[in-house]
Amino acid sequence: MIDRGYYGEFGGAFLPEILVATFDELVEEFQKAKNDPSFWEEYTEIMSTYSCRPTPLTFAENLTKHFGGARIYIKREDLNHTGAHKANNVMGQGLLVKRMGKTRVIAETGAGQHGGATATMAAKFGFKCTIYMGEVDVERQRPNVFWMERLGAEVIPVREGTRILKDAINEAFRDWVTNMDNTHYVLGTACGPHPFPEMVSYFQSIIGTEARKQILDREGRLPTRVYACVGGGSNAMGIFSGFFDDPVELVGVEAAGRGLNSGQHATRLSSKDASIGVAQGYKTYFLQDQDGQMKETHSVAAGLDYVGVSPILSNLRESGRVRFEAATDREVVDALSLTIKKEGLIPALESAHAFVQVFKEAPTLSKDDIILINQSGRGDKDIFTVADAFADPGWQEFIKKKAEGYRHA
Numbered sequence: 001m002i003d004r005g006y007y008g009e010f011g012g013a014f015l016p017e018i019l020v021a022t023f024d025e026l027v028e029e030f031q032k033a034k035n036d037p038s039f040w041e042e043y044t045e046i047m048s049t050y051s052c053r054p055t056p057l058t059f060a061e062n063l064t065k066h067f068g069g070a071r072i073y074i075k076r077e078d079l080n081h082t083g084a085h086k087a088n089n090v091m092g093q094g095l096l097v098k099r100m101g102k103t104r105v106i107a108e109t110g111a112g113q114h115g116g117a118t119a120t121m122a123a124k125f126g127f128k129c130t131i132y133m134g135e136v137d138v139e140r141q142r143p144n145v146f147w148m149e150r151l152g153a154e155v156i157p158v159r160e161g162t163r164i165l166k167d168a169i170n171e172a173f174r175d176w177v178t179n180m181d182n183t184h185y186v187l188g189t190a191c192g193p194h195p196f197p198e199m200v201s202y203f204q205s206i207i208g209t210e211a212r213k214q215i216l217d218r219e220g221r222l223p224t225r226v227y228a229c230v231g232g233g234s235n236a237m238g239i240f241s242g243f244f245d246d247p248v249e250l251v252g253v254e255a256a257g258r259g260l261n262s263g264q265h266a267t268r269l270s271s272k273d274a275s276i277g278v279a280q281g282y283k284t285y286f287l288q289d290q291d292g293q294m295k296e297t298h299s300v301a302a303g304l305d306y307v308g309v310s311p312i313l314s315n316l317r318e319s320g321r322v323r324f325e326a327a328t329d330r331e332v333v334d335a336l337s338l339t340i341k342k343e344g345l346i347p348a349l350e351s352a353h354a355f356v357q358v359f360k361e362a363p364t365l366s367k368d369d370i371i372l373i374n375q376s377g378r379g380d381k382d383i384f385t386v387a388d389a390f391a392d393p394g395w396q397e398f399i400k401k402k403a404e405g406y407r408h409a
């Protein structure tokens with residue numbers, strides 16, 4: 001009997017009959033790999049030679065001084081190859097695909113980070129690759145689309161529904177149902193049917209394992225609180241998992257978008273707007289209406305703009321082990337600006353959500369407290385969104401000239 005991956009009442013695998021055998025094979029291969037010490041060795045070896053593991057822990061000295069409270073440390077997942085924690089998951093799944101003997105990978109992407117990471121992994125391992133991306137996200141993240149195509153991936157803009165991440169996931173599942181013999185779906189976050197929440201969290205746990213050791217080496221004690229942004233939940237699961245058994249408070253930060261009362265946000269666990277349901281093959285909190293139709297979501301950060309959330313995190317909220325908060329677009333842009341100026345770091349808009357909450361709480365803690373933030377990715381990809389938010393005149397002129405150049409070409 002194969003375990004169907006429940007976390008309290010959340011999780012499971014609600015699958016069309018046609019995909020059951022494919023999932024059974026995946027569960028079995030994943031369990032085998034997990035029980036084989038050489039698999040984790042191969043994984044850490046490739047992450048240390050092809051990506052940048054262990055990623056460093058940076059003491060944010062200037063921010064610490066600025067807020068005058070807890071000592072702030074930043075786990076630098078932005079230094080991974082392809083610029084985000086997504087690399088941890090895709091390289092792990094890539095190694096599994098090799099074990100399963102499949103030759104093609106597909107993926108959904110929101111911010112483009114996961115798509116870019118999957119296309120990179122496919123190039124490295126020699127797999128064919130198709131990426132599904134909502135048309136709205138294609139517009140928001142054009143540079144990532146450019147690179148995915150250069151890496152040899154076919155990028156398919158999804159014009160169904162609200163044309164964002166959830167629609168891309170639906171299309172990826174449709175593809176998988178037709179091509180499961182040779183294709184693996186590299187799901188990008190700790191959501192979806194079992195075994196994805198467990199499997200993605202397993203690969204991302206490398207973040208927490210490293211961070212725990214690094215902070216103990218550096219400070220000789222554990223942090224008081226650990227903060228991570230929450231889209232689907234994979235970077236949060238990654239860093240939190242290093243501290244589940246410790247007396248450390250874990251804080252997940254969701255996207256409050258244009259404000260919790262605006263109806264334009266993506267808070268599933270930090271507000272009362274979401275309810276429990278089954279969609280996309282698993283049971284969790286979804287932003288849905290009374291008929292179970294998915295609501296529109298909004299965030300300045302494409303990677304947090306999702307209706308569902310990891311079933312593992314839903315369960316951790318119910319048990320009270322993780323506290324959930326939310327940051328608005330405006331707060332995020334301000335926190336990003338401060339971090340750039342004070343530390344010379346450019347976090348992704350997604351990661352900047354965690355910084356917002358830290359900036360609210362650091363001054364209320366003592367100088368003996370330690371705060372750890374997961375900087376899940378780097379912000380280069382956000383240049384268009386951020387430049388718009390700052391209404392940067394030089395940038396606006398540059399874009400105008402580019403557009404005119406195209407018209408005259």
Ligand SMILES: Cc1ncc(COP(=O)(O)O)c(C=O)c1O
Nearest residue numbers: 113231232233234235303350377
């Ligand atoms: C940099 C970055 N951080 C965070 C996320 C959110 O995903 P998750 O909650 O799975 O970590 C994304 C998603 O694309 C991302 O690109």
